[in-house]
Amino acid sequence: MTRLTDPAERGTALVTGATAGIGAEFARQLAARGMDLVLVARDEARLRASAAQLADRYGVAVDVLVADLTDAEQRATVETRLASSAVQVLVNNAGFGLPLEFDLNAVDDEVRQLDLLATVPLRLTHAVLPQMIERGSGTVITVASLAGYAPLTTYSAAKAWAVVFSRWASAYYRPAGVTITALAPGFVRTEFHERMEITRESMAPRWMWLDVEPLVRTALRDAERGRAVSIPSVRYKLLSLVMGAIPMGLVTANARRTRWSRRG
Ligand SMILES: NC(=O)c1ccc[n+]([C@@H]2O[C@H](COP(=O)([O-])OP(=O)(O)OC[C@H]3O[C@@H](n4cnc5c(N)ncnc54)[C@H](OP(=O)(O)O)[C@@H]3O)[C@@H](O)[C@H]2O)c1
Structure with a gap:
């Protein structure tokens, strides 16, 4: 396990989706702990401003890699x-969500979502593990x-992959000294919903929203x-226990109701 708070182990952290929301806060807290950074996202101007x-x-070295991670060639960089230089911490964070109605979404958008939430973490973890x-x-x-704890959307299906993968990989690679963790937050105040053109108020009551600072500190x-x-x-630890206890039939019945009510 990397002791992130031990200055003797100062190293490099690579964070995807590092320009906004949860990823930007990971970058900030890792830099505050003295780690050098590699920041990854698509918006070059924003990346360079964050890096500077x-x-x-924090007086750390910060590199940027401009890449759309759903593009195979850009992801390869x-x-x-x-794979080629020492990285002590990888944060697979970049992500976006799509509207609920799978059949109405463009299939290419669905594939990009699945890629960014599942294939990309798989590939980046595979690349960094050997070192x-x-x-x-x-x-x-x-x-x-x-x-990822409930069958609600294609987004949740992709997030379920990240939870199950991390649970397995955590146990499998622990003896090799590698720690693998899935962060499973509820609603977080970031740009995520704005990018989906959804207002926070329409998603959930105010008490359900988390701030990035304590979220990343806990992670x-x-x-x-x-x-x-x-x-x-x-509140979300309790909710995860409740979600585990609700019969699956009730959860999926609720998913059907939501779907049709949205179509009027
Ligand atoms: N906010 C929530 O309520 C919530 C809850 C649970 C889980 N999450 C998860 O938390 C993670 C971070 O989301 P957030 O809420 O912090 O969202 P955000 O504020 O919208 O930030 C998303 C970040 O990902 C980058 N990104 C998006 N598409 C990319 C692509 N194709 N290639 C490279 N980078 C890309 C964005 O930068 P560019 O646009 O410059 O590329 C940005 O830096 C996501 O995996 C999300 O699913 C969010």
Whole structure:
């Protein structure tokens, strides 16, 4: 396990989707712990501005990799970086969501969503693991979602992959010194819903929304403790227990109701 708080183990962290929301906060908190960074996202100007700000504020080295991770060629530059130079922490964070109605969404958008939420973490983790295993230490955090605990949308199906993968890989690679953790938050105040053109008020009541600072602090602490899954906040830990206890038939019945009511 990488002891993220030990200055003797200062190293490099690569964060995908590092310009906004949860990824930007991971980058900030890892830099505050003295880690050098590689930031990945599509918007080059925003990436460079974030990099300059973090380097200036925390005195760490910050590189940028401009890449649309759903594009195989651009993603390959990130895989090469992970395979060819020491990276102690990988945060698979980049993601977006689509409207509920699978049949009405363009199939190419559905494939891009599945790629970004499942194929990309799979490929990047595969690229970084050999050096972590050789060194006997490393941390991989994949930002999943509490949505991955219930069959609600294609988004939740992709997030379920991240939870199940991390649970298995956590147990399998722990003896090699590599910590693998899925972060499974509920609703978080980021740009995520804005990008989907959904208002926060229409999604969930105010008390259900989490802030990125405590969320990421909890995720890093849970990864340091070797947890396979991190669910920040007591309210969502309780909700995850309730979700596990609800009969699956009730959950899927609710999914059907939501679907048809949206179509009027
Ligand atoms: N917000 C929530 O309520 C919530 C809840 C549970 C889980 N999550 C998960 O948390 C993760 C981060 O989301 P967020 O809420 O922080 O969203 P956000 O504020 O919209 O940030 C998304 C980040 O991902 C990058 N990104 C998007 N598409 C990309 C692509 N194709 N290639 C490379 N980078 C890309 C964006 O930068 P560019 O646009 O510059 O590429 C941005 O930096 C996602 O995996 C999301 O599913 C969010």
